[in-house]
Amino acid sequence: MNRNILLLPGDGIGPEIVSEAEKVLRLLNDSLSLGLTIDHALVGGSAIDEHGVPLPDVTLDKAKASDAILLGAVGGPKWDDLDMAIRPEKGLLGLRSNLELFGNLRPAILYPQLADASTLKPEVVSGLDILIVRELTGGIYFGQPRGVRVLENGDREGYNTYVYNETEIKRIGRVAFEAAQKRGGKLCSVDKANVLEVTVLWREIMDELAKEYPGVELSHMYVDNAAMQLVRAPKQFDVVVTGNMFGDILSDAAAMLTGSIGMLPSASLDERGKGMYEPCHGSAPDIAGQGIANPLATILSVAMMLRYSLAENKAADLIEQAVSDVLDQGFRTADIYSEGTTKVSTVDMGDAVISALSKLV
Numbered sequence: 142m143n144r145n146i147l148l149l150p151g152d153g154i155g156p157e158i159v160s161e162a163e164k165v166l167r168l169l170n171d172s173l174s175l176g177l178t179i180d181h182a183l184v185g186g187s188a189i190d191e192h193g194v195p196l197p198d199v200t201l202d203k204a205k206a207s208d209a210i211l212l213g214a215v216g217g218p219k220w221d222d223l224d225m226a227i228r229p230e231k232g233l234l235g236l237r238s239n240l241e242l243f244g245n246l247r248p249a250i251l252y253p254q255l256a257d258a259s260t261l262k263p264e265v266v267s268g269l270d271i272l273i274v275r276e277l278t279g280g281i282y283f284g285q286p287r288g289v290r291v292l293e294n295g296d297r298e299g300y301n302t303y304v305y306n307e308t309e310i311k312r313i314g315r316v317a318f319e320a321a322q323k324r325g326g327k328l329c330s331v332d333k334a335n336v337l338e339v340t341v342l343w344r345e346i347m348d349e350l351a352k353e354y355p356g357v358e359l360s361h362m363y364v365d366n367a368a369m370q371l372v373r374a375p376k377q378f379d380v381v382v383t384g385n386m387f388g389d390i391l392s393d394a395a396a397m398l399t400g401s402i403g404m405l406p407s408a409s410l411d412e413r414g415k416g417m418y419e420p421c422h423g424s425a426p427d428i429a430g431q432g433i434a435n436p437l438a439t440i441l442s443v444a445m446m447l448r449y450s451l452a453e454n455k456a457a458d459l460i461e462q463a464v465s466d467v468l469d470q471g472f473r474t475a476d477i478y479s480e481g482t483t484k485v486s487t488v489d490m491g492d493a494v495i496s497a498l499s500k501l502v
C-alpha cells in the first residue's frame with residue numbers, strides 16, 4: 142500500500158532535526174517495505190522567504206493530500222517583527238486548523254537512563270509516564286474577535302477571545318477518556334473554572350462524558366495548581382486533558398520532567414486519525430546551525446506517526462527500542478548530557494539511532 146508522507150522542516154533547528162528523522166523513516170521504509178513516498182515542502186519563516194506567506198497553497202495542498210505529516214519547528218527572530226497574520230507561527234496554526242487537527246497528544250515519558258538529566262530529583266520523576274491531551278484548534282488561540290484597538294482616550298488595548306463550544310469540548314474529551322481507558326484509567330481535566338465561564342462549561346461537559354466511561358476516574362484541577370503539582374508530584378497524573386493555551390504551557394513544563402524539551406514528541410490528530418507529528422519544542426534559534434540540537438523528540442514523533450496514522454506498530458516499537466538502546470550506550474546531546482556519558486552532535490545522535498535500528502530490523 143502506498144502512503145504519502147510530507148516533511149515540513151521549517152526554521153531554525155527544524156531542518157537539522159527533521160533530516161535525522163528522515164534517515165530513520167527511510168531506513169524503516171526500505172527494510173520493512175512500508176511503501177512510503179516521502180515529499181518535502183516549506184512552512185513558516187522559510188516559506189515567507191520563498192513565497193511571502195507562512196503557509197503557501199502548495200504546502201497546504203500537499204498536506205491535505207498526504208497520509209501523515211512530520212514538522213520540525215517554525216519561527217525565529219528574523220520574522221518576529223512581522224504582522225501577526227503572516228508570522229511563521231501562523232503557518233503552523235493554519236495547518237492545524239485547516240486539517241482540523243484538534244487532538245494533540247503530548248506524552249511525557251522519562252527514559253530511566255535520563256533520570257539524572259531532569260532538573261527534578263530522580264525519585265520525583267523516575268518511572269514517569271503521563272499523557273497531556275491538548276485541544277489544538279480552538280480556545281483563545283483561535284477565538285474571535287482578536288486584535289489591538291485604540292480606545293477613545295487614545296490608549297491602545299489588546300484583546301483575544303477565549304471561547305469553546307460544547308462540540309469542541311466533547312470531541313477532545315472523548316480523545317482523552319479513550320486514552321485514559323487504554324492506559325491507567327485516570328483522567329485529570331485542567332481548567333480555570335473558578336474564574337472563567339468557558340471553563341465552567343468545559344468542566345460540566347467533562348462530568349457529563351464521565352458517565353459514558355465508568356472505567357475512568359475523572360478529577361478536576363485548576364491550572365495554577367496543576368502547574369505546581371506537575372513539578373511537585375508529577376506521577377500522580379496519568380492522562381491530563383486541557384485547552385489549547387493551558388496545554389501549551391503545561392506540556393513545556395512536563396518536558397523538563399523528562400530531562401529536556403528535546404525528548405518530547407507529539408501527535409496532532411483529526412477525527413479520522415490523520416495526523417501531523419512534531420516535537421513539542423520550537424526552532425531553538427539560540428542553538429540553530431550549531432549541530433547540537435537533540436533530534437530524539439522528532440525521531441520519537443516518527444514513531445507516533447507510524448503508530449497512529451500508518452498502523453505500523455512494529456516499526457514504531459523499533460524506533461522506541463532503538464532510542465532506548467542509544468541512551469543505554471551513553472550517547473547524549475548537550476541538553477541531556479551528564480557526567481560519565483558521551484556528548485554527541487545532532488547528526489551523531491541520528492547515526493547512533495540508525496545503527497541501533499539496523500541491528501533490530
Ligand SMILES: NC(=O)c1ccc[n+]([C@@H]2O[C@H](COP(=O)([O-])OP(=O)(O)OC[C@H]3O[C@@H](n4cnc5c(N)ncnc54)[C@H](O)[C@@H]3O)[C@@H](O)[C@H]2O)c1
Binds near residue numbers: 402
Ligand atoms: N512547534 C513549533 O514550531 C514551535 C514550538 C515552540 C516555539 N516555536 C517558535 O520557536 C521560536 C523559539 O521559541 P522559544 O525559544 O520560546 O522555544 P524553543 O522550544 O525553541 O526553545 C526553548 C529552549 O529549549 C532549547 N531547545 C528546544 N529544542 C531543543 C532541542 N531539540 N535540543 C536541545 N535544546 C532545545 C532551546 O535551545 C531553548 O534554549 C519562536 O519563534 C517560537 O514561536 C515553534
Ligand SMILES: CC(C)[C@H](C(=O)O)[C@@H](O)C(=O)O
Binds near residue numbers: 421
Ligand atoms: C509555535 C506555537 C504556535 C506553538 C503553540 O503555541 O501551539 C508551539 O508553542 C507548540 O507548542 O506547538
Ligand SMILES: [Mg+2]
Binds near residue numbers: 389390393421
Ligand atoms: Mg509550545
